[in-house]
Amino acid sequence: VFGRIVGSAATAEPAENGNALSSASAARERSLTMETLNPNVKAVEYAVRGPIVLKAVEIEKGLQQGMKRPFEEVIKANIGDAHAMGQQPITFLRQVVALCTCPELLESPAFPEDAKIRARRILQGCGGKSLGSYSDSQGVDCIRKDIAAYLERRDQGVPANWEDIYLTTGASDGIMSILKLLVSGQGLSRTGVMIPIPQYPLYSAAISELEAVQVNYYLDEEHCWALDVNELRRAYWEAKRYCNPKVLCIINPGNPTGQVQSRKCIEDVLHFAYEEKLFVMSDEVYQDNVYSPDCQFHSFKKVLYEMGPEYFDSVELTSFHSTSKGYTGECGFRGGYMEVINMAAEVKAQLVKLLSVRLCPPVSGQAAMDVVVNPPQQGEPSYPQFLKEKMLVLSALAEKAKMTEEILNKVPGIKCNPVQGAMYAFPRIFIPPQAIEEAKALGMPPDMLYCLRLLEETGICIVPGSGFGQKEGTYHFRMTILPPTEKLKVLLEKLSAFHIKFLEEYAALQEPSR
Amino acid sequence: VFGRIVGSAATAEPAENGNALSSASAARERSLTMETLNPNVKAVEYAVRGPIVLKAVEIEKGLQQGMKRPFEEVIKANIGDAHAMGQQPITFLRQVVALCTCPELLESPAFPEDAKIRARRILQGCGGKSLGSYSDSQGVDCIRKDIAAYLERRDQGVPANWEDIYLTTGASDGIMSILKLLVSGQGLSRTGVMIPIPQYPLYSAAISELEAVQVNYYLDEEHCWALDVNELRRAYWEAKRYCNPKVLCIINPGNPTGQVQSRKCIEDVLHFAYEEKLFVMSDEVYQDNVYSPDCQFHSFKKVLYEMGPEYFDSVELTSFHSTSKGYTGECGFRGGYMEVINMAAEVKAQLVKLLSVRLCPPVSGQAAMDVVVNPPQQGEPSYPQFLKEKMLVLSALAEKAKMTEEILNKVPGIKCNPVQGAMYAFPRIFIPPQAIEEAKALGMPPDMLYCLRLLEETGICIVPGSGFGQKEGTYHFRMTILPPTEKLKVLLEKLSAFHIKFLEEYAALQEPSR
Structure with missing residues (x-):
C-alpha cells in the first residue's frame, strides 16, 4: 500500500511544484503570488545570503555529484561563520x-x-x-x-x-x-x-x-x-x-x-x-x-x-x-x-x-x-586551556587580518584599508569600463559580475560591495578572513591572479583592433 | 576606583530609570515614547504572558522575600510549559x-x-x-x-x-x-x-x-x-x-x-x-x-x-x-x-x-x-526506555485531561467540554452580574477580574478567556493540565472552592438587604 500511494502521487508531481505561477499552464490561480506578496518582503535584500551564495551552493552540489570545474571546492568567504571555516569551539x-x-x-x-x-x-x-x-x-x-x-x-x-x-x-x-x-x-x-x-x-x-x-x-x-x-x-x-x-x-x-x-x-x-x-x-x-x-x-x-x-x-x-x-x-x-x-x-x-x-x-x-x-577566571581549573584556545583564535585572526590587507594591496587595482577589527576585508576594486558596460547589459551591478566570474573560475564565494552599499561609481567586495591561514593565503593568491586576468581581459576588449 | 564610580553613578540612578516619560519632571523629551511608539506594536496583545502573569511573577518574588500570603506558592497554569511543571525530558x-x-x-x-x-x-x-x-x-x-x-x-x-x-x-x-x-x-x-x-x-x-x-x-x-x-x-x-x-x-x-x-x-x-x-x-x-x-x-x-x-x-x-x-x-x-x-x-x-x-x-x-x-525504533538499544518515558508522559496527560474535565464539571457555574487533545481546559464560567459590573467599573473584562481574584486568593495563575476571544457575554478561562497529577488535583479543588465562594459572595451582594 505504501508503495502504491507514493507511486500514484509521483505521477502528479510535475504539476505540483514545477509550475511557476506565471506559467500559462497553471491550472488555477494561487492566493499567494508574486503579485499579491507583501511588497515590503519583496523589497528586502540580503546580499550575505543572496544570489551569489545560491549560485555557490548550486556549484557545490554539482561538484559533489562529480561535475567538472576548474577547482576542487567552493570556499565560502561570504559569511562570518567561523566554525564552518574550521575554527574549533571553545x-x-x-x-x-x-x-x-x-x-x-x-x-x-x-x-x-x-x-x-x-x-x-x-x-x-x-x-x-x-x-x-x-x-x-x-x-x-x-x-x-x-x-x-x-x-x-x-x-x-x-x-x-x-x-x-x-x-x-x-x-x-x-x-x-x-x-x-x-x-x-x-x-x-x-x-x-x-x-x-x-x-x-x-x-x-x-x-x-x-x-x-x-x-x-x-x-x-x-x-x-x-x-x-x-x-x-x-x-x-x-x-x-x-x-x-x-x-x-x-x-x-x-x-x-x-x-x-x-x-x-x-x-x-x-x-x-x-x-x-x-x-x-x-x-x-x-x-x-x-x-x-x-x-x-x-x-x-x-x-x-x-x-x-x-x-x-x-x-x-x-x-x-x-x-x-x-x-x-x-x-x-x-x-x-x-x-x-x-x-x-x-x-x-x-x-x-x-x-x-x-x-x-x-x-x-x-x-x-x-x-x-562569564568565562573561566584565573585560578579556576579550566582557565589555562580556555586562555590557550582563546589566544589561538584571536592571534590567528590578527595574523590573517594583516595578511589579507598585505596581499590584497599588492594587486594593481585593489586597495584595501587595514582590517583593524571584525572579520572582514572590504577592499575597493577597479573594474574596467568594458566590464561595467557588460554588467549593465546583463542588468547586474558591476561588482556582482566580478564576484560571479570569480566564483565560476575559482570557486571562491565573496559578496559584492553593492550588497552593502558604496559611494556611486566605486566598487568593492566583502570577504571574511576566517579560512585557516594556509587556505586563506591560497584564496588570496587565486583572487589576485583572477583580478589581474580580469583586468587584462577587459583591457584587451578595449583595444581598437577588436 | 571601581567602587567609587559605581557609587557616584548610583546617586544619579533615580533620574535614570525611575521617571515615566509622562512625568513632568523628565528633564528632556525622549525620541521613543508611548506617543511615538509603533502603533502596531501598541496594538499587540498576548494574554498568555499578559498582566495576570506579570502579577503572578510579582507575587512569586514577594513570597520568596518572605511576604505573607494565604498560599505557599504560585502555580503557573497559564502556559504550556511542561518541564517547568516537572515533566522530565526524554x-x-x-x-x-x-x-x-x-x-x-x-x-x-x-x-x-x-x-x-x-x-x-x-x-x-x-x-x-x-x-x-x-x-x-x-x-x-x-x-x-x-x-x-x-x-x-x-x-x-x-x-x-x-x-x-x-x-x-x-x-x-x-x-x-x-x-x-x-x-x-x-x-x-x-x-x-x-x-x-x-x-x-x-x-x-x-x-x-x-x-x-x-x-x-x-x-x-x-x-x-x-x-x-x-x-x-x-x-x-x-x-x-x-x-x-x-x-x-x-x-x-x-x-x-x-x-x-x-x-x-x-x-x-x-x-x-x-x-x-x-x-x-x-x-x-x-x-x-x-x-x-x-x-x-x-x-x-x-x-x-x-x-x-x-x-x-x-x-x-x-x-x-x-x-x-x-x-x-x-x-x-x-x-x-x-x-x-x-x-x-x-x-x-x-x-x-x-x-x-x-x-x-x-x-x-x-x-x-x-x-x-526520528525517535528510537523497535530493535534499537534506547527503544525500551524511550517508549516507557513517552507512554508515561502521554498516559499522565490523558489521565489529567479526564480528571480536569470531571472535577470542573462538578462545580455549579462551570461547564467544561471534554479535553480531547492539546494541553488545556477552556471551561465556561458563570460570572454573577454584580461581578461583571464591578469589573466594568475597574475597566477590565469580567474574567480578568475573576482570574486576578483567583490568583490573589489561591496563587493559581490562569488566563482569562477574553485573552483568547469568546462569544460576547460568555466567560471562560484557560488552564493547562500540566501540573503533576496530585498537584493538579489540589489546584482543581482550590479552584472549585474559589468559584463557589466567588458566586456566593456576589450573590450576597445582590440581596436587597445590602
Missing part, C-alpha cells in the same frame, strides 16, 4: 551547554568543576531546572545578572542594571525588535533610520520590512572608514526634508568595513545624538575582534558615561552583542543580548510584551551567552 | 543534543549507540561538523529529510518533499514568517486572516503587528468546539465587505479549546478553502497530544491528499509543528518546522530570502526536532 563553552542539556553529566568526572558550577547555576535559573522550559521573555534572570556584571567589568565600573538586559535570538533578532518599536508616522513624519554606508544588510533589510525610511551616511574610505560627524550632520539635515530621522545605527567594529572607531569619534557621535535626540543603536558584536595594536574597543555606553550625567541619563542607547562572533564564533546557538538604557518604563513594558509573543530566546543560546560573558 | 533527545554539543562524548561508553548514530549524522550535516555553524536558512538538509520521512510515515505514504520543509525557531516563528508573506493591499483589498475564536493569541498578535485584518470565525462550544463550515462561510462573506480574506488559520488539536477535529470537518474546511482560494495555515503542534479514545489526529495534508489531485495539487497549505509540545515538551530549545505545499517557486525564493535575514533557526533546536521526528 571547549569550556560546549562543556557548560552539554552539562545543562544532560544534567546526569554533572556526576561525570570527565567534566571540570568550574563548568559544573556554571551549569548548575544556569539550571537553577530555569523553570523545573530544565533547559527545555521557556525562560522569561527577557531571558533567564541569573544570565542577565552575569551579563550586567560583565558589562561593569568591561567598562571599568560604569554601572549596569541587569533589568536593562534582554537576551535575544542572536543580535539580529534584538536589532529587529528595537527597530520595530521605533517605526511610526506617515509621509514626512515617517521614522528615518540612519545607517552607515557600507552597512551590514540586516539593517537595510529590516528597514524595508518595516517600511521605515533608510537614511545613508557615508563612512570615509580615504580615512580608514572613519565616521565623520559632519557627514552624519549632512545626512541628518538632508533627511529632515523627507522623513523624521530619529534612529542612528552604528556598527563598531565595522561590518563590512573592519574599522575600529576612535574614542573621539564616538564622543562626537554621541554628542550629535544628544543634540538631535536620536535613539542610538550600537551594534558591538565584534567588540572582542580588535587586531590593530593602535586600536582599542570603546563601548558607546562607557563613552556616554564619561561624558557626564547630562548625557548618560538622557541619550537613548541600545547596544547589541552575540555569541556568534568574538573568539567563540557560536553562530548556530543564536545567542545574543541587548542592553537598553534610558528607555521609558512604559515603553519597556511594550518591548517585553512584543518579545513575549515569541515566548523566549533559545535557552541553550542563553547558556552559551552566559559563558561568553 | 532522555534520548537530550543525549543526542549533548553529543552534538560535545562531540568528545561520542567516545563515551555512557551514551547509547543509537543516540551516537543520530548525533554523527546531524553533525555531518553541519558546517565544519559543528553545532556552532549557521545552517542554511531553511535548516540542516538531513534534518529536513528526516522530517519528510516522518511525514510520509505519519500520513501513511502521502508523499513529502524535503525541499518543502523549513526549520523554524519554534512554530511561532514559522507562523509569523508565513503571515508576513501574505499581508498586502490597502483598504478593501487588505489581507484578511481568518482565525478561530477562541484562538491562540499569537495569531491576533501577529495580525496586529503586521496590520492585517482579523476575521473571526467562532468554534461551536455547544458541540465540543467543533468547526462548522457554515460559520466559516458566514465569517468569510461578511469579511468580504471590508477586506480581502485570503488566509485561513486552523488550530488542531485546538488551543485553547482542546478539541480534535473530525476527518469530515477537515474535509469540509479544505473544500471551502479550495472553493474560495484560501491559503491554509494549519497549526498542528499538538498532533501527538490526543487523549480521547474516540478521537484521532488527521493531518490537513493527508486529508487533502485523499480528496484527490485536483485538491492536493492546488490548495496552498502550510502546516506547523514544534519540539515544545507532544511528549517532549522541549519549549526552551525553540525547535520547529513547517511544511509548505503548493507555494509558487518564486514565492518560495522570497520566503528563503526573508528567512535568511535572520540567518538560521537555532541549530540545537533543529537537532532536538530531528529526534522528535
